[in-house]
Amino acid sequence: MHNAPVYAAPALVVARGLTRKFGDLTAVDAVDFDIRPNECVGFLGPNGAGKTTLMRLIYSAIHKTAGELSVFGLTPMQQRKRINARIGVVFQENNLDEELSAAESLEVHALYCGLDHRTARGRIAELLDWLALTPKARSSFRELSGGMVRRLMIARALLNSPELLILDEPTTGLDPQVRHTIWASLRELKRQGMTILLTTHYMEEAQQLSDRVMIMDRGRIVVSGPPNQLIEQHLERYVLQASGLAEAPAVAGDIRHERAGDADYFYSNAEQPLQALYETLPTPYALLRHANLEDVFLKFTGRGLHE
Amino acid sequence: MSTNSSLDAAALVRPLRLRTNLLWSLYGVWYRHVRVYCKTLLANATPPVLEPLFFFVAIAYGLGGFVPTSGFDGLPYRSYVAAGMVVSSAMFTGVFETMYGTFVRLVYQKTYAAMLGTHLRIHEMFVGELLFAASKGAVFATVVLLVTMLLGAQPTAWCVLVPLVGFATAYLFACLGLIITSYVKMINNFSFFATGVITPLFYFSGTFFPIRGRSALLDVISVLVPLTAPIELSRALFKAQFTWETLMHLGILFAYGIVLHIFALRRMTARVLR
Ligand SMILES: Nc1ncnc2c1ncn2[C@@H]1O[C@H](COP(=O)(O)OP(=O)(O)OP(=O)(O)O)[C@@H](O)[C@H]1O
C-alpha cells in the first residue's frame, strides 16, 4: 500500500489484515491501511461493503475476528476508554434522544462523555452557535429538520473535543445547501488539525473532503489513493456517456467503449474525438465530461447491483 | 442557514479535561435516564403509583375484613400488606425498567449505540442503568409507604430505611430484568416472563399472606424465592424486630444480587457488542 516516509508522524490508526465476520459473512476482509494525523480519509463502497463495520471496529463497538488494529497506538476493546475519550462519532442512524430538546440531548451526552455540568453548558452553547442551531436549542426533536438533526449529531460528536472524528454517512438524505454547509464545517475542523474518517455514497463528498479515498467492496479495500490520482491512474481523462442508443456506433482505436444495460460509455484521453462522436450520436441523452471518482468507483465495484 | 457564527473552530478543538472515572461515568448514565424519565413523568409514573393504591385498598380493606384481628406474623394486617407492597412495588419498578425500558433503549432508541461511541465501558453503561432502576425502586417504595401510611398502615421509625430496601430490591430485580432482556428478540416476548415469572413471585412470596408453616418443602422454596428476603427485611422494619433470620435474609439478598449482577453484565455485554 502506501509507503509512508520514515519521518512522517506515527499513524493514528493502523490496520493489518483486519477482519470481521458475522457467521459465514465476512463484513471486513483482511484490510490494511494507515491513517495519519490530520488526514481526511473517505471510505466509499456499495451498500453492505463493510464501511460501518470498519468504523465500529475503530471505536471498539465490536470485536475483530482476526488481524491487527491499533488506534492512537492503543488496542481497541482492551483500551476502549482511553481511545474513545479522544474520538467523536457521528452515527449512520439517528440515535439522539427524541424525548429531549436539542440542548438537553447534548447535555446528557456531554455528561457521560465526561464533561462537568458547567463545562458542558459552555461547550453546548459554542457548538450550537457554530452549527447555526442556537435558535433551535429548546426545540424538541420532532421540530428539527433532517439537516438540523444531522448537525446536532455532529455537535454531539464534538462535545468531548475529539482528535479523531468518525462520520458514518454524514450527509445522506440532505439537501445540497445543508450538505455544502456541513462540508464547510468539516473542512474547518480539518484546518484546525482534526483527523477525519468518513464513509459516504456521495462521490462529490468524498472528493470535496478527502485527502485519500478507499473504495471498499465486499469487505475488501479494492483501491485507495488521493481522488485525483485515482482518476488519473485508472481512467482516461474524458468520458462520453450516452443512453438510449439502439446500437453502439463503431469507434476509433483511441476510444475505449463499454456498454452496461442501456448505457454506453466512451473513454479517451483526448477530448476532440469524443466531441466529434458526441455530435454524431442520435440521442438527446448524451454527456461529455471529465472522468470522475464515480467512474473509478464503478470500474472497481462493477455496475451491477450488490444485493 | 450558514456557518456565519461569531466563533471560529479553533475554540472547538481545544483540549478538554474529561472525567472518565467510574463514578462520573455512572452518574452520567444515571443522569441521562433521569432526564429522559422526568420528561415523561406524568405519563410514566401515574399507573405505578395508582396500582398499588387500588391494590392496597382492595386487599387491606376488602380481604382484610376476613383476616383475624391479630393479623399475621405479629403485624396488623394493613401493616403486613404495606410491608409486602413497598417491596413488591420496588420489584416491579426494577424489573420492568430493565425489561421494557432497556429493550426500548436497545432496539428502538439506540441509546447504547450512541453510548458505544463514547469512552464509557459497557459495564458502566449497564451499572448506571441498574442504579437508575434502583433509584426508581427506592422512590416508588417510599411513595407506597407514604400512601399506605395514610390508609392505615402503622410503620415504625425503622421504616425510614424503606427506601434502602426498595433500592436493593429494585437493583436485584433490575439485574434479573437485564438477563431476561438479553435473551429477548421481540418486545412481545416479555409478556411471557411478566406473567410466567414476575407475577407468581408477587403472589407467592408472602406479599399479602404468609406462605410458610404449611409444608417443609414450601418453606424451603419460599425462603429461596428472591422476593422473600426483601419482604422479610421490610417486615422486620415494620415490626422493629431484628433476629438472626433478618441477617440471613440480608445475606440471601446480597448473594442473589451479586450473582445476578455478574450474570446480567456478562449477558448484556455480549448483546451490545455485536
Ligand atoms: N451486527 C451484525 N450482524 C450480522 N451481520 C451484520 C452485522 N452488521 C453488519 N452486518 C453485515 O455485514 C455487511 C457489512 O455491513 P456494513 O453495515 O458494515 O456495510 P456498509 O458498507 O456500512 O453498508 P451501507 O452503505 O448500507 O451502510 C452487511 O452484509 C451486513 O448485513
Ligand SMILES: [Mg+2]
Ligand atoms: Mg453503513
